[in-house]
Amino acid sequence: MNRAFYISVILPLKLEWEPCYSLQSGMDSSDVKAGDRVKVQFAGKVYSGVVSKVGVKPETDPSKIKPIICVEEGLEPVLEEEMELWRQVAGYYLCSIGEVYKAAYPIGKINLEEARAAALEKARKSREKLLENMRGKVAKIQDRLEKKLALAAKAKEGTKTKLRNTEDAERIRQELETAREVLKQAEALYSNRAAKTGASLEDLPWTKIKLSPAQDKAYKSVRDGFAAGRPVLLNGVTGSGKTEIYIKLAQEALKSGKNVLYMVPEIALSRQLEERLQTHFGDRLLTFHSGETAASKRNTAETIRSFKGSDNNYIVLGTRSSLFLPHHTLGLIIVDEEHDSSYKQDSPAPRYNGRDTALMLSVIQKCGIILGSATPSLEELYNCRYGKHHLVELQERYHGSQESDIEIIDTKAERRKRGMVGNFSRKLIDHIQSTIDNGGQVMILRSRRSWAPALQCEECGEIPKCPHCNVSLSFHKYGQEGSMTCHYCGHKTVFTGRCSKCGGALKSLGAGTQRIEEETAAIFPNARIARLDSDTAQSKTFETKTIKDFSKGEIDILIGTQMLSKGFDFSNLHLVAVISADTLLGLQDFRADEKALQLLEQFRGRSGRRGEKGLFVIQTSQPEHPIYQRIQKNEAVHFNDSLLLERETFNFPPYSRIIEIDIRDRYADRAERMAGKLADMLTKRFGMAFSGPYTPAVDKIADEHIRAMRISLKKDKKLVSGKKDIMEIVQKFEKANKYSGHIILNVDPS
Ligand code: ADP
Ligand code: ZN
Numbered sequence: 001m002n003r004a005f006y007i008s009v010i011l012p013l014k015l016e017w018e019p020c021y022s023l024q025s026g027m028d029s030s031d032v033k034a035g036d037r038v039k040v041q042f043a044g045k046v047y048s049g050v051v052s053k054v055g056v057k058p059e060t061d062p063s064k065i066k067p068i069i070c071v072e073e074g075l076e077p078v079l080e081e082e083m084e085l086w087r088q089v090a091g092y093y094l095c096s097i098g099e100v101y102k103a104a105y106p107i108g109k110i111n112l113e114e115a116r117a118a119a120l121e122k123a124r125k126s127r128e129k130l131l132e133n134m135r136g137k138v139a140k141i142q143d144r145l146e147k148k149l150a151l152a153a154k155a156k157e158g159t160k161t162k163l164r165n166t167e168d169a170e171r172i173r174q175e176l177e178t179a180r181e182v183l184k185q186a187e188a189l190y191s192n193r194a195a196k197t198g199a200s201l202e203d204l205p206w207t208k209i210k211l212s213p214a215q216d217k218a219y220k221s222v223r224d225g226f227a228a229g230r231p232v233l234l235n236g237v238t239g240s241g242k243t244e245i246y247i248k249l250a251q252e253a254l255k256s257g258k259n260v261l262y263m264v265p266e267i268a269l270s271r272q273l274e275e276r277l278q279t280h281f282g283d284r285l286l287t288f289h290s291g292e293t294a295a296s297k298r299n300t301a302e303t304i305r306s307f308k309g310s311d312n313n314y315i316v317l318g319t320r321s322s323l324f325l326p327h328h329t330l331g332l333i334i335v336d337e338e339h340d341s342s343y344k345q346d347s348p349a350p351r352y353n354g355r356d357t358a359l360m361l362s363v364i365q366k367c368g369i370i371l372g373s374a375t376p377s378l379e380e381l382y383n384c385r386y387g388k389h390h391l392v393e394l395q396e397r398y399h400g401s402q403e404s405d406i407e408i409i410d411t412k413a414e415r416r417k418r419g420m421v422g423n424f425s426r427k428l429i430d431h432i433q434s435t436i437d438n439g440g441q442v443m444i445l446r447s448r449r450s451w452a453p454a455l456q457c458e459e460c461g462e463i464p465k466c467p468h469c470n471v472s473l474s475f476h477k478y479g480q481e482g483s484m485t486c487h488y489c490g491h492k493t494v495f496t497g498r499c500s501k502c503g504g505a506l507k508s509l510g511a512g513t514q515r516i517e518e519e520t521a522a523i524f525p526n527a528r529i530a531r532l533d534s535d536t537a538q539s540k541t542f543e544t545k546t547i548k549d550f551s552k553g554e555i556d557i558l559i560g561t562q563m564l565s566k567g568f569d570f571s572n573l574h575l576v577a578v579i580s581a582d583t584l585l586g587l588q589d590f591r592a593d594e595k596a597l598q599l600l601e602q603f604r605g606r607s608g609r610r611g612e613k614g615l616f617v618i619q620t621s622q623p624e625h626p627i628y629q630r631i632q633k634n635e636a637v638h639f640n641d642s643l644l645l646e647r648e649t650f651n652f653p654p655y656s657r658i659i660e661i662d663i664r665d666r667y668a669d670r671a672e673r674m675a676g677k678l679a680d681m682l683t684k685r686f687g688m689a690f691s692g693p694y695t696p697a698v699d700k701i702a703d704e705h706i707r708a709m710r711i712s713l714k715k716d717k718k719l720v721s722g723k724k725d726i727m728e729i730v731q732k733f734e735k736a737n738k739y740s741g742h743i744i745l746n747v748d749p750s
Helices: 080-093 097-104 112-154 160-192 213-227 242-255 267-284 294-305 320-324 354-365 378-385 411-416 426-437 513-523 540-551 592-605 626-632 636-649 668-689 719-736
Strands: 006-010 020-022 037-042 045-054 232-236 259-263 285-288 315-318 330-335 368-373 390-394 405-410 441-445 454-457 474-476 483-485 492-494 506-509 529-532 557-560 573-578 615-620 656-665 690-694 704-714 742-747
Touching: 006 037, 006 097, 080 097, 080 320, 080 354, 080 742, 097 320, 112 160, 112 267, 112 294, 213 232, 213 242, 213 368, 213 390, 232 242, 232 378, 242 259, 242 267, 242 330, 242 368, 259 320, 259 354, 267 285, 267 315, 267 540, 285 294, 315 320, 320 354, 330 354, 354 368, 378 636, 405 411, 405 426, 405 626, 426 441, 426 573, 426 615, 454 474, 513 529, 513 557, 529 540, 573 592, 592 615, 592 626, 592 636, 615 626, 626 636, 656 668, 656 719, 668 690, 668 704, 668 719, 704 719, 719 742
Parallel strands: 232 368, 232 390, 259 315, 259 330, 285 315, 330 368, 405 615, 441 557, 441 573, 529 557, 573 615
Antiparallel strands: 006 020, 006 045, 037 045, 454 506, 474 483, 483 492, 656 704, 656 742, 690 704
């Protein structure tokens, strides 16, 4: 009867419009509603789309409009709130809504019954794991106590060492008592309710968080910020108990019948937090990240979608993609480590930042949002300074406020004095040795993985490069059986040790994590050593095991990349060392100093977390760099002030928005030509705000030649229309030139 009933559909494609379809004959308007998933044909292919509007007026000749193939069975409808977020993300990040849809719904059909069964099994296993962890924790504390007692017994009567160790032992004894009590209650709970699946831990005493006075003050201020309807930035030093505050806020949101989203920048952090959150939230904790099976993801999504408010509400712990779950009834969003650049998706579109998208989601959901960091981003400091966000400071460590000591070692001077052994200064070697001798643990940071970041021929000076990218190949001695690998595209060749041009011997330029591991093993033959970088962390079990072993004290020295700076909490870690901080400085990027400062501060925060003073050693050949003075004098705040001033002077973010436009083409000359043409069009519209085209530092990746351009827009009323114009000019350019290369728009590149 309703022959002329049309709907618009979002397709998982880079399309600027939402195509129109009619219904199958025999269907009427009540059969389809906005959000339904429908199967349709588009340009000769079949897609699963989402109905965005019903009862639309077709813009083309109605006789050319095709009917849908069918409404998808077994795919749940998309919520209005989800589509609203997609629209905002597409608008902000200059991509199509279809690209956001594709990111939000990457998986097709999965049997829901099987997914549920798998989830129940997972919950059972995780309860077992929880008990096991608690037992492990008790054993670990016991172990620590015995070590302290032994040290105390060994020390001479009346000495400071004796006193200190005795005091420490007493503190650990109390910790042990509490942990034992907690374990006893958990065991009782699970044996009573073993048959039930929904065992909740919320009645247990240890989930009641007692905040310290400083934490309580911060917590109250957070609530004030929420009450005023403003996003909150919690700037708190590592170990100040930010996580405890998040947990308390989450408990309250759950109690009020709302759900919680807890975001972390990386999967490794999620795994570590999972256990901690599980003790508080039990089965209510859902996790969502790239490491999970499709079934488990689907189950999480459907649990959230079907939440009715009467059943157990939940807390989702996830990486940035968890923003696109079918959220509704959200009461709180937590964005942990908000400064972390892993929140930004670089490829494919949508090139969104998880933190900023979380802010959009909080507006849609009308819920509180707290962003936390020990080293806040300049963006957030700016937002607080200009009153958009509410700043809360927590500068006191929970287990005592001892900042680590800092020692900066000048590698140039040491080298002159013959004080270097390979990449290690003798001073650092001594620190490592005495830390291990005292039963402490060590972490060593090297920002580059591999054995050597590059090779060079001793005869002709040739540097082996990737045939597909304009970057040098890294030498991997271990794990990949002596290979030369491209860190951009993954290209790999066998290492022969000889130059392919002249046959001369290849020598290494610089040292990566593998080489540092080798040197460490040679210097400390009796130490237990492990390495963690994105090579070894490819395997989840390896990564989890390494972190577990380290936290159990079964590894003395852990070597790794930036990965190690993130949020890990190791109680026996006394010494943290950066082998060569030089690579962090002086990068051709206006964010280099900000990032270097954040990384060093994060790294420093790892050591001495239990009231004991730790040591942070930085080896550098530029000890005079201002960043070190700032860190040494605890002047991060002033450093941030001067960075902000610098950004303002040069009109860099956060005082402006940058939109990066890359042309990627298989042919170098066409890349050049097209970039020139597009640049002309953009210059006409944007004038001085436009810069480029220029050749980026890495100008060829995976056989595509890259030319870059940049537009920097003031944050004013004209920003939105400026961004729209960029999108329109690019589309016009693509059409006019029938351009088939890639044009990539990146808003707020990191
Ligand atoms: P942050 O997240 O700021 O790095 P955490 O929340 O991890 O800090 O706290 C550091 C350590 O102090 C953790 O071991 C945590 O269990 C402990 N802690 C912090 N606040 C409290 C509290 N109120 N009660 C008990 N333990 C706390
Ligand atoms: Zn390559």
